[in-house]
Amino acid sequence: xxxxxxxxxxxxxxxxxxxxxxxxxxxxxxxxxxxxxxxxxxxxxxxxxxxxxxxxxxxxxxxxxxxxxxxxxxxxxxxxxxxxxxxxxxxxxxxxxxxxxxxxxxxxxxxxxxxxxxxxxxxxxxxxxxxxxxxxxxxxxxxxxxxxxxxxxxxxxxxxxxxxxxxxxxxxxxxxxxxxxxxxxxxxxxxxxxxxxxxxxxxxxxxxxxxxxxxxxxxxxxxxxxxxxxxxxxxxxxxxxxxxxxx
Numbered sequence: 001x002x003x004x005x006x007x008x009x010x011x012x013x014x015x016x017x018x019x020x021x022x023x024x025x026x027x028x029x030x031x032x033x034x035x036x037x038x039x040x041x042x043x044x045x046x047x048x049x050x051x052x053x054x055x056x057x058x059x060x061x062x063x064x065x066x067x068x069x070x071x072x073x074x075x076x077x078x079x080x081x082x083x084x085x086x087x088x089x090x091x092x093x094x095x096x097x098x099x100x101x102x103x104x105x106x107x108x109x110x111x112x113x114x115x116x117x118x119x120x121x122x123x124x125x126x127x128x129x130x131x132x133x134x135x136x137x138x139x140x141x142x143x144x145x146x147x148x149x150x151x152x153x154x155x156x157x158x159x160x161x162x163x164x165x166x167x168x169x170x171x172x173x174x175x176x177x178x179x180x181x182x183x184x185x186x187x188x189x190x191x192x193x194x195x196x197x198x199x200x201x202x203x204x205x206x207x208x209x210x211x212x213x214x215x216x217x218x219x220x221x222x223x224x225x226x227x228x229x230x231x232x233x234x235x236x237x238x239x240x241x242x243x244x245x246x247x
Contacts, residue, residue, distance in 0.1 A: 006183040011190035019184045026180060030172040037165045039102040044158045050150045058144050071198035072130040090114070092142050099154075104161050109150035111143050 093114045099106040210212050 006179060009183060009187070011187040011194075013191070016184065016187045019187060021176065021179055023180045023184060026172055026177050030169060030177065033165060033172065035170045036102045036163065037169055040104065040158055040162050040165060043101050044155070044162060047155050048157065051148070051155060054144060054148050054151060058141070058148060061137065061141050061144055065134070065141050068130065068134045068137045072134040074130075076131065087144055092139065092146075094146055101158070101207065104158065106154045106157055107150070108154070110191050111146040175220050 007019075009019070091113055092111050094109050094111055097108045097110060099108050
């Protein structure tokens with residue numbers, strides 16, 4: 001296993017517990033980000049369908065408004081200059097709110113009417129019905145434009161956030177979690193190797209002790225046979241040599 005495929009860490013029991021905690025945290029984070037991405041995708045598709053419906057309706061409303069403008073001009077003549085000279089303040093205004101979707105703040109535009117219609121008596125001489133229809137149709141068009149602008153803004157914002165969230169999900173799933181798992185496997189393998197080395201060392205110590213004990217027993221028997229030592233002295237001599245051997 002290459003050192004680039006895992007985290008640089010010294011293999012120990014503490015490091016093993018640390019990696020287990022990080023792995024659990026990464027898996028939990030991946031699960032939460034996946035749920036967030038799913039919620040954003042659901043809202044994204046809903047907004048997309050709403051945009052398609054609104055644009056289709058917008059085409060019909062604008063067609064009706066353009067036709068009513070032609071009717072009003074035919075009935076009352078050209079009134080563009082009169083409107084431009086007298087209109088000084090907008091009647092339909094926009095205010096913004098915020099909508100929260102899985103921790104993502106989306107701007108929402110709302111229209112509201114400020115004041116009354118200053119041209120409610122326009123067209124009393126002629127063309128009053130056509131002018132009323134014209135104002136109503138273009139007011140509906142403005143309201144739809146505000147709604148469409150709100151949907152388009154939310155659509156662009158969600159699209160960017162979904163891309164970022166998906167990149168994070170993929171990074172955790174394909175980079176971070178596998179790297180932590182490989183690091184954990186490396187730590188476990190190193191600890192197992194250390195345990196095997198310790199077991200082998202202890203086994204060699206025991207074998208060394210057995211060899212020394214057998215040699216001393218043989219030496220004791222030889223000295224007893226030669227009459228150099230008595231049985232009790234030879235036994236004490238054998239007991240004095242039982243010390244731990246480290247190497």
